[in-house]
Amino acid sequence: MVRKKSKRMKTKSVVSLIVTIGLWLGPFSACSSGNKISDEPIKITAEDLFKAYHANEGDADRQYKGKTLTVTGWIGDADPNDRSVTFVDPQKNVLLYAFRMAADQVDAISKLKLGQRATIKGICDGKAKILGVTVDPISLKESVIQ
Numbered sequence: 001m002v003r004k005k006s007k008r009m010k011t012k013s014v015v016s017l018i019v020t021i022g023l024w025l026g027p028f029s030a031c032s033s034g035n036k037i038s039d040e041p042i043k044i045t046a047e048d049l050f051k052a053y054h055a056n057e058g059d060a061d062r063q064y065k066g067k068t069l070t071v072t073g074w075i076g077d078a079d080p081n082d083r084s085v086t087f088v089d090p091q092k093n094v095l096l097y098a099f100r101m102a103a104d105q106v107d108a109i110s111k112l113k114l115g116q117r118a119t120i121k122g123i124c125d126g127k128a129k130i131l132g133v134t135v136d137p138i139s140l141k142e143s144v145i146q
Contacts (some may be wrong), residue, residue, distance in 0.1 A: 043070045071119065095138065
């Protein structure tokens with residue numbers, strides 16, 4: 001004698017199958033969407049970025065390094081020949097170097113004036129290195145003036 005599966009057993013099997021597939025696919029979907037880095041730049045002042053790195057460099061690296069930042073500060077130097085810009089604090093201490101500004105930024109750099117407030121968008125490179133030596137200021141690369 002062959003028994004037919006009850007409607008209740010069929011529903012239970014379908015639910016079990018869906019749960020099994022969901023558990024199997026869950027880790028894959030978390031990798032593709034749960035850890036996605038936002039395309040939106042992080043807005044911060046040069047002074048706050050500098051302070052974050054000097055409070056705890058490891059934490060600051062995890063929060064900012066390799067990410068796109070929009071940094072606002074006071075211009076200390078702007079050199080179109082070197083395609084570089086520095087931000088300073090009120091005592092004229094350098095807080096941030098924007099080395100390696102994009103090639104198309106030469107005209108914009110030449111218009112910047114000492115003491116002017118400006119915003120630069122770039123990728124945080126952590127503490128700057130000059131001739132292989134790590135220095136206090138923070139470095140941005142691939143930067144453009146906003």
